[in-house]
Amino acid sequence: MARKTKAEAAATREALLDAAEEIFLVKGVARTSLEQIARHAGMTRGAVYWHFRNKADLFRAMLNRVRMPFQELVEEIGDPGLAEAPLEAVRLACLSGFERLERPRYRRVHAILIHHCEVFGDIDPLAMQNEMAEESCGALRDYLQCAARLGQLREDLSPELAAKLLQSMLGGLFHDWLRNHEQFSIVEQGMVLVETQLSLFSRQG
Amino acid sequence: MARKTKAEAAATREALLDAAEEIFLVKGVARTSLEQIARHAGMTRGAVYWHFRNKADLFRAMLNRVRMPFQELVEEIGDPGLAEAPLEAVRLACLSGFERLERPRYRRVHAILIHHCEVFGDIDPLAMQNEMAEESCGALRDYLQCAARLGQLREDLSPELAAKLLQSMLGGLFHDWLRNHEQFSIVEQGMVLVETQLSLFSRQG
DNA sequence: CGACAACCATACATTGACGAATGTAAAAAC
DNA sequence: GTTTTTACATTCGTCAATGTATGGTTGTCG
Known part of the structure; x- marks a missing residue:
């Protein structure tokens, strides 16, 4: 040729x-x-x-082609007033992540990684998922600890627990939507879930 | 031979x-x-x-060898006073499910179905996961609607939304634990998450 | 303006998994 | 006690996928 x-x-x-x-x-x-x-x-x-x-x-x-660390999603917003509103930062980061996932390339590749591949060669998709999960969970914990220090969280809820709750919920939503994305819109449905969960976390929920 | x-x-x-x-x-x-x-x-x-x-x-x-419909988990409990305490019924069903998952056979097979197999032959694991998800979500919705009628839910939280929230959280937990079960105990961690989530749902959370 | 290397097609060798065919020895059936 | 069936083991043909080697143009750089 x-x-x-x-x-x-x-x-x-x-x-x-x-x-x-x-x-x-x-x-x-x-x-x-x-x-x-x-x-x-x-x-x-x-x-x-x-x-x-x-x-x-x-x-x-x-x-x-589709790396998307959690921290990038927050920096991408660029709002400087977010240090005092960590819950709002989490909300916006989720929105930003959801919007990215609706782009076909991101959606397809993540669906492949999570639902359409096994271990093969020197590739271990589960290890990659573990890294992603730990990274997002760590970031969420940071923001919720910050919210707790600012008194924006219910007193009977530890930030670590809230982070795990939120991370599990996001992970479940992620998996469900990637399984068949035509069932619902992840931006709409996801934001409803995130907002109600965050409002349940907040002091005057 | x-x-x-x-x-x-x-x-x-x-x-x-x-x-x-x-x-x-x-x-x-x-x-x-x-x-x-x-x-x-x-x-x-x-x-x-x-x-x-x-x-x-x-x-x-x-x-x-490991079929486990959600309804079975509730019937397995057999407590007749559960019709008036749907939230407690959900809690006990989760406990029962978590305990089953810790048995090696159940854990392994579910981990295989969710994390270690692709489509092959006439097998479509994603369709099976969809069935499981819809079944459990439907059951949860029934119980939470019942709780709403009995006035045991916050008024600003629709039972449908609460069901989706809980189902996503459970699904995420499920996936995370099946990815590597040595990271945490699903009975301990799962019950903490379920109980705090349910207490956030309840009227006097 | 050559010469080389980039870019891709083609052909070939190797691997290994499947499934079917066949062999066989003991348990069941009568 | 004879026959039949069961529960495997062994062997073999086939095919799909991989990886490699090789060939043939044509951009591209000195």
């Missing part, structure tokens, strides 16, 4: 990743061959093995 | 299912061959193909 220009080569790389997302989501990671991915992108396996060493490498590249 | 007695044959069938559970949990369903299952049970693939038509059939048989 003839050599492509650098931009064209980068485009076929993205096309391969797009095709992988779509097929992984439908057939699962284990049951999709590199041949199917290549054909769906209008290429052959040669292109795949040029851009990626193997399926695990391709999988990692797919994940790297 | 020599023929075994009926009891011995049933025992090897169970041994094959036990072996499948253990290996599925470690290597994932897709990456374990029937050969590995048979060898781990001290048999060969011939035994597997005698007792099961194929891998999907074996998988279904594995699931059938």
